Amino acid sequence: MKGVLFLAAWVWAGFGQAAEPDEPQGSVVRVRAAIQPFDQFRPWQKKAPYGLNGTGVVLPGGKVLVTAALVANRTEVGLEKPGSAEKCGAEVEAIDYEANLALLRPETREFLKGFQGLTLGPALRAGDTAEVWQLERNGELLRNQAEILTVGVGRYPNDEAGFLQYGVRVSLPKRDDSYTLPLIRQGQLVGMVMMYDRDSQEGTAIPGPMIERFLQDASDGKYEGFPTLGVSWTPLRDPNLREEVKAPKSGGILLTRIHPRGTAGRAGLQEGDVLLSVDGMKLDEDGNYRDSLYGPTAIGNLVRVRPTVGSKAKFLISRHGKEKELTGIYDRRARDEVAIPTLSFDTQPNYLLAGGLVFQQLTGAYLQEWGDKWTERAPQRLVELFSFQQEKRPDPDRKVVFLSQVLPAAINLGYQQYSGLVLEKVNGKEIRNLSQLAEVLDGSLEGDLIFEFMDDPGKLVLDTAEVKAKQDEIRKAYGIPESRKL
Amino acid sequence: MNTVMVEVTSQVWDYRMPWNPGTISSGRGAGFIVAGKKIITNAHVISGARNITVQREADPRRYAAKVQYVAHDCDLAMLEVEDSAFFKGTTHLNLGGIPQLESVVSVYGFPIGGDRLSVTRGVVSRIDYNAYTHSGRESHLAIQIDAAINPGNSGGPVMQEDKVVGVAFQGFRGDVAQNVGYMIPTPVIRRFLKDVEDGKYDHYVDIAIRWMALENPAMRKYLGRPNDGRGVVVTDIFSEGSSDGYLRKGDVLLSIDGHPIESDGSVRLEGKPVQLEEIVERKFAGDEVKLEVWREEKMEAIRVPLKPADMFSMYEILYEPPPRYVLYGGLVFQPLTANLMAVLAGGADLRLKQKYTMFATDQIYREMPEPVILSGVLPDSSNVYLRGLAGQIVKEINGKKIRTLADVEPALAANGERTVIRFEGDSRPAVLKREEVDRATPRIMTQYGIGEVSRTELGDRRLAQGLARQEETK
Numbered sequence: 004m005k006g007v008l009f010l011a012a013w014v015w016a017g018f019g020q021a022a023e024p025d026e027p028q029g030s031v032v033r034v035r036a037a038i039q040p041f042d043q044f045r046p047w048q049k050k051a052p053y054g055l056n057g058t059g060v061v062l063p064g065g066k067v068l069v070t071a072a073l074v075a076n077r078t079e080v081g082l083e084k085p086g087s088a089e090k091c092g093a094e095v096e097a098i099d100y101e102a103n104l105a106l107l108r109p110e111t112r113e114f115l116k117g118f119q120g121l122t123l124g125p126a127l128r129a130g131d132t133a134e135v136w137q138l139e140r141n142g143e144l145l146r147n148q149a150e151i152l153t154v155g156v157g158r159y160p161n162d163e164a165g166f167l168q169y170g171v172r173v174s175l176p177k178r179d180d181s182y183t184l185p186l187i188r189q190g191q192l193v194g195m196v197m198m199y200d201r202d203s204q205e206g207t208a209i210p211g212p213m214i215e216r217f218l219q220d221a222s223d224g225k226y227e228g229f230p231t232l233g234v235s236w237t238p239l240r241d242p243n244l245r246e247e248v249k250a251p252k253s254g255g256i257l258l259t260r261i262h263p264r265g266t267a268g269r270a271g272l273q274e275g276d277v278l279l280s281v282d283g284m285k286l287d288e289d290g291n292y293r294d295s296l297y298g299p300t301a302i303g304n305l306v307r308v309r310p311t312v313g314s315k316a317k318f319l320i321s322r323h324g325k326e327k328e329l330t331g332i333y334d335r336r337a338r339d340e341v342a343i344p345t346l347s348f349d350t351q352p353n354y355l356l357a358g359g360l361v362f363q364q365l366t367g368a369y370l371q372e373w374g375d376k377w378t379e380r381a382p383q384r385l386v387e388l389f390s391f392q393q394e395k396r397p398d399p400d401r402k403v404v405f406l407s408q409v410l411p412a413a414i415n416l417g418y419q420q421y422s423g424l425v426l427e428k429v430n431g432k433e434i435r436n437l438s439q440l441a442e443v444l445d446g447s448l449e450g451d452l453i454f455e456f457m458d459d460p461g462k463l464v465l466d467t468a469e470v471k472a473k474q475d476e477i478r479k480a481y482g483i484p485e486s487r488k489l
Numbered sequence: 490m491n492t493v494m495v496e497v498t499s500q501v502w503d504y505r506m507p508w509n510p511g512t513i514s515s516g517r518g519a520g521f522i523v524a525g526k527k528i529i530t531n532a533h534v535i536s537g538a539r540n541i542t543v544q545r546e547a548d549p550r551r552y553a554a555k556v557q558y559v560a561h562d563c564d565l566a567m568l569e570v571e572d573s574a575f576f577k578g579t580t581h582l583n584l585g586g587i588p589q590l591e592s593v594v595s596v597y598g599f600p601i602g603g604d605r606l607s608v609t610r611g612v613v614s615r616i617d618y619n620a621y622t623h624s625g626r627e628s629h630l631a632i633q634i635d636a637a638i639n640p641g642n643s644g645g646p647v648m649q650e651d652k653v654v655g656v657a658f659q660g661f662r663g664d665v666a667q668n669v670g671y672m673i674p675t676p677v678i679r680r681f682l683k684d685v686e687d688g689k690y691d692h693y694v695d696i697a698i699r700w701m702a703l704e705n706p707a708m709r710k711y712l713g714r715p716n717d718g719r720g721v722v723v724t725d726i727f728s729e730g731s732s733d734g735y736l737r738k739g740d741v742l743l744s745i746d747g748h749p750i751e752s753d754g755s756v757r758l759e760g761k762p763v764q765l766e767e768i769v770e771r772k773f774a775g776d777e778v779k780l781e782v783w784r785e786e787k788m789e790a791i792r793v794p795l796k797p798a799d800m801f802s803m804y805e806i807l808y809e810p811p812p813r814y815v816l817y818g819g820l821v822f823q824p825l826t827a828n829l830m831a832v833l834a835g836g837a838d839l840r841l842k843q844k845y846t847m848f849a850t851d852q853i854y855r856e857m858p859e860p861v862i863l864s865g866v867l868p869d870s871s872n873v874y875l876r877g878l879a880g881q882i883v884k885e886i887n888g889k890k891i892r893t894l895a896d897v898e899p900a901l902a903a904n905g906e907r908t909v910i911r912f913e914g915d916s917r918p919a920v921l922k923r924e925e926v927d928r929a930t931p932r933i934m935t936q937y938g939i940g941e942v943s944r945t946e947l948g949d950r951r952l953a954q955g956l957a958r959q960e961e962t963k
Contacts (some may be wrong), residue, residue: 259916386843
């Protein structure tokens with residue numbers, strides 16, 4: 004959603020070290036992904052395809068690790084052995100767009116036979132060095148020394164809340180297979196480079212412990228993802244604010260919003276509570292806990308990476324000056340159970356045609372389609388509902404169905420300028436999602452078909468019989484294969 | 490000649506530092522003499538004027554002039570000159586009508602490139618509604634000509650056969666078009682002259698509805714109208730506006746002051762199709778408009794008394810009134826205005842931007858006639874933790890709802906050791922110790938050169954009244 008520079012832009016710089024004779028053989032493969040995203044503005048079709056190439060890490064079990072961004076909206080993923088043209092298709096076994104990791108399984112089991120694979124190495128600290136591996140065209144490894152500048156919680160490309168990440172400085176030459184690159188130390192995998200800025204020669208990498216958690220979760224064949232607390236919070240450094248909320252002498256953060264279905268909400272935490280510790284780890288006024296490895300680290304790592312979905316959560320809070328212990332279960336509901344999902348990769352957007360009116364169910368991906376300035380360019384009501392959905396659409400089961408465009412036809416004359424209108428009712432019946440709209444339209448309606456919207460002009464009316472009679476004609480005129488996708 | 494040079498020294502308020510008198514600049518425009526020894530020019534030539542002089546071609550002396558009336562909404566102003574010697578030997582210009590398309594007009598003024606009177610000829614190329622950029626809010630009839638209008642032309646007469654047919658006022662925004670100029674046509678000038686006859690200028694009036702063209706047969710059938718190509722349907726009524734209490738959503742408007750309304754919203758005026766709003770444009774506050782309305786399968790005749798649409802004053806760029814503010818311990822509170830949004834520009838957060846853009850359409854003014862913004866935090870040792878809160882919309886202070894700037898000072902005066910300011914959304918509150926604020930305020934005022942702790946008088950600025958507020962106080 005935000006302007007993040009992916010590993011797409013590379014520049015020639017520096018020289019790689021020559022491959023050393025003791026380098027572990029059979030540890031990386033080329034990964035070629037054919038990408039074709041759906042067209043959010045024309046949800047019945049896909050956009051022009053393109054290819055992305057990365058360097059995947061072969062794991063001891065014969066599977067391949069890449070970043071999720073490499074294989075998002077894929078139509079096909081292939082593996083290729085370095086130094087030979089031997090190819091094999093691959094399936095995505097587990098993928099996490101928030102954590103930006105994906106696990107691939109070769110379609111042919113024997114394909115990676117003879118590959119040793121890389122084991123996971125220990126976590127790094129600021130000041131450590133490692134290597135970034137790239138593949139030359141001839142299959143040789145190109146190894147560049149990287150310095151770990153920072154270790155801290157930061158934003159991932161498709162996650163606003165933040166995960167642990169390494170800030171790395173490395174000089175990387177331009178190579179084809181660089182959309183995903185492994186970070187290696189002493190022959191072990193310690194991270195995956197996910198973003199790189201060619202001007203500053205700095206990038207960010209997904210740390211080994213994140214990869215470890217991801218692989219553990221995926222190992223039982225049922226991937227659950229990283230839990231989330233479902234809270235908004237603010238630091239409590241200001242002594243006046245501490246006094247006002249009756250916070251104890253030191254430590255703790257102020258909770259300013261709680262998702263009622265999230266981990267914290269269901270454990271009984273409330274807006275205005277001061278969160279003092281989580282699972283026995285004390286929080287300071289800025290929301291940091293003392294990590295045994297990294298020192299002061301943001302709460303994000305404590306509540307998202309350390310616990311797993313389904314594990315127990317323990318909170319110590321101060322409410323109106325009284326300390327209180329609350330317990331709950333870590334889950335992802337604050338992320339998954341929302342009216343308007345932020346992420347939607349790999350799936351075709353929903354839509355429904357009725358009399359040339361195109362209805363869609365709102366997603367973050369639709370808004371993103373308006374470009375970098377989507378908050379200014381997209382219909383303002385949609386931007387509002389998405390950006391402030393905890394206030395405006397607190398009920399996660401009430402999705403936002405909206406008129407995205409009108410395909411001009413004789414029966415919708417006079418309506419063709421309307422778009423971005425949020426649908427509330429059809430013939431008096433409240434619409435809570437696109438499937439329900441389909442049900443209402445398929446029901447025994449006759450006479451006027453009255454669509455009621457949140458905003459001006461309020462109502463648009465069509466004739467039910469005419470809508471049914473013209474449905475196929477309009478669909479065919481615009482070359483749309485299906486009149487709906489629910 | 491009756492074209493005069495208008496030289497102006499003006500001061501522009503700084504909404505970043507609303508207590509400052511603002512930056513001083515000077516500029517030049519044109520004007521012309523009309524009946525009654527008055528000078529007509531553009532509002533934007535004299536806005537914020539601290540000193541005005543006028544000069545004629547035939548007379549080297551500069552005469553002091555004063556603004557008698559200013560109408561920012563249609564970019565016109567009337568000046569008076571005390572020294573009657575100025576008018577010696579002059580005759581006034583008369584107003585003509587709307588010139589024909591393709592006819593030739595002459596533009597008089599003092600544009601850049603020299604100091605003497607300049608005359609340019611141009612052809613009338615279009616007569617249509619256009620945005621009047623000076624107020625930022627209004628659209629009125631404007632005439633496009635193919636002569637460039639440059640700074641210094643502004644306020645000058647556009648002549649055809651010895652009559653004024655317009656006032657040159659703006660060029661084309663952006664650099665895609667060349668030799669495109671706009672003039673204010675005489676119906677707008679006449680309206681201005683008539684409006685000020687009573688000694689003051691009132692704003693344009695507005696019917697304050699939204700309507701939809703009635704082209705769709707299914708919609709027509711639903712509303713019980715035959716397919717006769719007539720009428721538009723009312724889709725929204727702005728509360729507190731002219732039509733509030735007179736019209737309803739779903740009403741079909743069939744005629745306005747006896748002019749039949751076509752299904753695209755046009756009416757015929759002097760043989761030419763114009764939008765139905767043009768009928769309202771020519772009226773004044775207190776006038777009525779007669780509507781023929783189809784409501785619940787019956788015809789009704791409804792008279793709507795007209796008044797300005799104050800809910801849209803949010804979008805009006807302000808020139809004369811000094812910016813209003815309240816200072817409290819380094820916290821600067823300002824009402825939301827077009828001027829404030831302009832200085833915040835890209836820096837304003839989404840919540841504030843949406844409050845602004847949706848202020849009228851979402852009828853936010855009913856709850857909050859004038860949203861109050863924490864527009865800045867002047868750094869001081871007493872507010873180190875509050876600086877990140879700049880740009881937030883104030884919801885309540887010490888438990889009192891804040892609906893206009895006038896609510897701020899009384900709410901701050903509440904008793905208690907601490908002042909708690911809450912904002913819209915999920916931002917943290919600002920908490921200040923009264924004692925500390927009392928100590929910090931004189932220090933901050935000295936440090937930042939602030940003379941007054943607040944400026945809250947509304948002057949003649951009109952706000953939406955806020956029905957909810959009235960109901961509550963009743």
